[in-house]
Amino acid sequence: MKDLSSPQVLSVEGLSVSFGKSRVIDRLSFSVGKGRTVAVVGESGSGKSVTSLSIMRLADLTGASYDAGRIVLEGEGGEFNLLDLTQDEARKIRGKDIAMIFQEPMTSLNPVYTIGEQIAEILMLHNGLSREAALAEAAKLLSLVRLPDADAMLKRYPHQLSGGMRQRVMIAIAVACRPKLLIADEPTTALDVTIQAQILDILRDLQAEMGMSIIFITHDMGVVAEIADDVVVMWKGEKVEEGPVKRIFAQPEHPYTRSLLSAVPKLGSTEGQDFPYKTPLTVLVDGQPELVGETRVQDTAQTDGAPLLSVRDMSVDFDIKKTWYGRTTHYVPAVSNATLDVYPGETISLVGESGSGKSTIARTVMQLVEPTKGRITFDGRDMAAMNLSERQKLRRDIQYIFQDPFASLNPRQTVGWSVAEPIRTHGLIDNERDTKRRVSELLERVGMPADVAERYPHQFSGGQRQRICIARALAGKPRLIIADEVLSALDVSIQAQVINLFMDLQKEEGIAFLFVSHDMAVVEKISHRVAVLYLGQIVELGSRRQVFENTAHPYTRRLLSAVPNPDPTAKREREPLSGELPSATRRAGDRPATAVYDEIAKGHFVARH
Amino acid sequence: MTAFFQSRYWSLEFILGAGLTTFIVIGVLLSRWLFPDVGAIDLMARLVPPFERPDHLLGTDPLGRDVMARIFVGGWISLKVGFLSVLGSVVVGVLMGLIAGYYRGVWDIIVMRFADVQLALPFILLAITIIAIVGGSLTNTIILLIVSQWVQYARLVRAQVLALRDREFVLAARAIGVKNRNIIMSHLLPNLMGPVVVLMTLNVANNILLESSLTFLGLGVDPTIPSWGGMLADGRTYLQNAWWVSVFPGVAILLTVLGLNLLGDWLRDTLDPTGRTQK
Structure with missing residues (x-):
């Protein structure tokens, strides 16, 4: 994880976050190197989204309190703790140094403004561009996320675009100010697989071009294997394991990681079989992994008679x-x-x-x-x-x-x-x-x-x-x-x-x-x-x-x-999708x-x- | 019922709301015995200010009648009009809204165009027409209020049903083969009563005041029978030098509405098992 050649962009140190009396994140530490992608994985309720909202300083707006720890961002004038900022100061960071993409592209754009206005808004706000310059830059950004016919696209409204196109607009807004860090919170979960593949390609290309770091929050191990350099596995608000992606997939150490990986269905896993078959599952019993169930060929279909x-x-x-x-x-x-x-x-x-x-x-x-x-x-x-x-x-x-x-x-x-x-x-x-x-x-x-x-x-x-x-x-x-x-x-x-x-x-x-x-x-x-x-x-x-x-x-x-494919060592052979x-x-x-x-x-x- | 006595239901809202409402309802019900000489005119004691004489604790009106006695006795008419008209409107309106929203098609068109016509008629015009035909009485006042108000509930319920009927749990019930009547009764109705209860509590107060307007115009109940709205209207001319004549009936309406609102909020929260609306 600690790649000394690449300096840290962000490090979370001993962070604890509570909502009221319930602690949702407990002593979480990890860091993000420059130009690297860290995947934060975990199931619902594991605290991964609260982590990203805390980095954005949006969590305290919804009632969270930061009990302990620091979130250190490398800035121009040295490093500083994001948790020490006032909301006014945090607002200047948001969108400029740290940007975020949300899960639901259908609802994260404002339906009454054109695409162009929504991208230009952030450029005028953070970079002080004029309206014309901002719109020109917006057109460039749209072609960067491979939306065809950028000039016409600027004048369209969100409801005229499909989910995949909207998510690309969201990415364009997020990278508009060339942030050091992009947080993507389940950005492809609501999308079809072919569109998901396109979005992942775009993110990878943008990262290479802009040299930004990405925190990628997901529950999908296949996506992790595709895009991540490092992985942080969270479970019930705690980090249970972290490491380079290949190591996590090849030799998971924590029992939870092992049960998580064993549950992921892999394409091609039943190659050569005529029937589907039931496989045993690794489940956690009192924190210890246990193999439950039997292997059984599911030859239940009665195809010789009349169809039901x-x-x-x-x-x-x-x-x-x-x-x-x-x-x-x-x-x-x-x-x-x-x-x-x-x-x-x-x-x-x-x-x-x-x-x-x-x-x-x-x-x-x-x-x-x-x-x-x-x-x-x-x-x-x-x-x-x-x-x-x-x-x-x-x-x-x-x-x-x-x-x-x-x-x-x-x-x-x-x-x-x-x-x-x-x-x-x-x-x-x-x-x-x-x-x-x-x-x-x-x-x-x-x-x-x-x-x-x-x-x-x-x-x-x-x-x-x-x-x-x-x-x-x-x-x-x-x-x-x-x-x-x-x-x-x-x-x-x-x-x-x-x-x-x-x-x-x-x-x-x-x-x-x-x-x-x-x-x-x-x-x-x-x-x-x-x-x-x-x-x-x-x-x-x-x-x-x-x-x-x-x-x-x-x-x-x-x-x-x-x-x-939930295997980081596999070669990506894919017909280019568009x-x-x-x-x-x-x-x-x-x-x-x-x-x-x-x-x-x-x-x-x-x-x- | 055992769940009723769990601590979560004993909120401040419930204690205040139930306390106020019970006090007013019991006071009104017992008023005949508490104040047997309610109509007694005593011209020697005209416009006595409140808190001066122990036998006229809240003062007297221009005819020397005791304000407190009239408030308790007058509450009978007001509460009857308020509650019965709202209950009637809810029954008619919710039923119509459910039919229009659930069955759509022809039913929707019939009910909703009827509702539109209803909304387009000015209330006073409707009142004059109906009372001119059937004559003024307590029952007719209540019927008039129901006729003019069921539309509100029908529209509210219809909008709720339109949102609910495509929710998956309703679809799931349809897929199981549940009869329409049972879908309406056990899937739609419990999920849409929250806003209806809130509208009900607001309308009780509104209708108490409407009754007074009707009486004022000579379209309501016999003006010699005391009612809160009527007292409010009567005291209007004396507001400059005898504020208590109209302020105390106003306070009575206020407390009733407050009590009912608190009870309504409590009811809405209690009926919602998710407890989402609770603070």
């Missing part, structure tokens, strides 16, 4: 613009001509980037969205032809688990009430006592103590809530569970546990899963078959092994190459071309391209 769910030529359109008398002029073909089977006990994954239609397929199967055309049959019966009671029965057989465990439980009802809801709704158990017993069973089934039933959702962490949602999904004894990005809001160690839980449920109860995800590594780990979606069309469909090892469609290859997804909005009557498929191997379909 089959979707034929299904299209879903969303109307965007209508004339005043109600005729649609513009629409988005969210899904076009999707054809897909799900067999009992099988996990089939829908992968693609945002806007690819993967969630729409899931929601249509769940009858939350009406298909525009096509046929969906469940257990041999056509959904469109079902009467009300059959549809109601279907809502027991198919269960949906949502992405955000914080939003999918009613905050005003107890956990037990929510888990019992399907039982009450379908009248599965007619008395209160047996319902309670069943709820306890379900909660225990997903690894929660039964006495949590009386508590409210806000008392649980994200992972616990997702387990509660799974318990609720199991209450109706479903045959198909649709899991819509259920892992993306969870920490990696929790992710791995939930994956294993899904596999156990599938083994024991023969449940089929329709697994919607953007995370290729997770998909590879869990799926029997994979369907890759691009702009509402399935471009490649096949067994996991076919899609991942004999990738045939260029879009699938592009997706795979964008996935960060560009955005084209807009999906079409005029009424303008249908997208129907994809024609070639079966290049048995069960492996690829759209002609």
Whole structure:
């Protein structure tokens, strides 16, 4: 870590931060060398974001107190302690010497000002440029972050840009005054993998050009391996380990680091396997790592019989613009001509980037969205032809688990009430006592103590809530569970546990899963078959092994190459990525071309391209 | 109910709010027995200032009637109008808002255009029209207030429902197959009552005053029956030299509203299991 040839830009020495009585950071020390990237990794609640906010001196504005320690920044006139500054002095540092990029590009730009005005603002403030000079400099910055047509871009408003473009504007603002230190707080978490890869490339290039140091805060070990020179691992407000990135990945010393790394799914980890398999997990028991679970081949799919769910030529359109008398002029073909089977006990994954239609397929199967055309049959019966009671029965057989465990439980009802809801709704158990017993069973089934039933959702962490949602999904004894990005809001160690839980449920109860995800590594780990979606069309469909090892469609290859590899020694061989997804909005009557498929191997379909 | 007696619910808000409200309600309910000779006119004791004579602790009005007695007895009408009109508006308004927001489509158009028309009518015009048709009485005053105020609740609730109905827990309930009625009752209603409770406490005071305006215009209850609003209006002309005639009924309204507001805040915080709104 201590690279003597490069002087320190910032060092945190024995920092302790509290909110009220609870201490969120305890005696944290690390330093950032000039031109180096330090990744601060940890799970939610580990204190990594508070660390960055403390360096920016924004934490005390939200009520934090600095109990001990120093944060020393090297300035022109020698070093000084950031914690000694008044807020007025700190404001002069912020944006000029230390700049920050936030996680959510959709909300961190002001919607009523143009991009140009927002970049020029900081230049006029810190560098005293005139408006014209600031705008000229802003155009240069935009081309630096590879936004095309910079002059036109200056005049546009944030809502006219995609998430990836907005994050690039945020980076342009952050580097406008050529800061010594850039703090990036989960800057790519909200973005698609291909866009994430572009943003990481841009950050790397900017760093080389400006010689700035970066503190990169993330929970994604793949991103760490891609971008970091040094790593600081945080756990429960303390630093548990630090060191050069290669050493951390090759020989993690602290048990927590080891369990963290063992939980990270690696792309290519199941190469040569026909079936997904369950792997044991390293979990911390009383601070000591322990291997839990067995290795088991997940050969649960019963593909010889009839499919449980089959979707034929299904299209879903969303109307965007209508004339005043109600005729649609513009629409988005969210899904076009999707054809897909799900067999009992099988996990089939829908992968693609945002806007690819993967969630729409899931929601249509769940009858939350009406298909525009096509046929969906469940257990041999056509959904469109079902009467009300059959549809109601279907809502027991198919269960949906949502992405955000914080939003999918009613905050005003107890956990037990929510888990019992399907039982009450379908009248599965007619008395209160047996319902309670069943709820306890379900909660225990997903690894929660039964006495949590009386508590409210806000008392649980994200992972616990997702387990509660799974318990609720199991209450109706479903045959198909649709899991819509259920892992993306969870920490990696929790992710791995939930994956294993899904596999156990599938083994024991023969449940089929329709697994919607953007995370290729997770998909590879869990799926029997994979369907890759691009702009509402399935471009490649096949067994996991076919899609991942004999990738045939260029879009699938592009997706795979964008996935960060959690191995810092691996060579980066990536097709240079650029560009955005084209807009999906079409005029009424303008249908997208129907994809024609070639079966290049048995069960492996690829759209002609 | 056991949770009720845990310490977190015994906040200062609750003690003050419940104390004030209970005091006023009990005082008003017992006023018939406490002040049997409330209407007694004593022209020898006109406009006695407060705190001078023990039998007229809060002074007397221009006809020599005891202000304190009239406040307690007059509270009966005021509280009845205030509470019943607000309860009625909430029932109608919340129901309409839920229907409009949840079912959208035709229902939304019907309810909301009706509400727009309602909002476009000036209150006094509406009052004159309705009272001219059905005649002035306590019941009709309350109905009039309900007719003119349910819109506020309907619009508030509809906006809340529009935000809530696309939240994932509502979607999740739909995916399970929960009936619309149960989604409304157990998922929407508990999550939108907070702002409704706040609006209710504000409207109680508003309606007590509106009743007095109506009475003042001859559109409300019989002006010889004392009510807080009526006393406020009566004392207006004497404000220069006999402030107590109108100030004390005003204080009564103030204390009632304060008590209800505190109770409303407490209720909102207590009903919210996340405790987010708590300080």
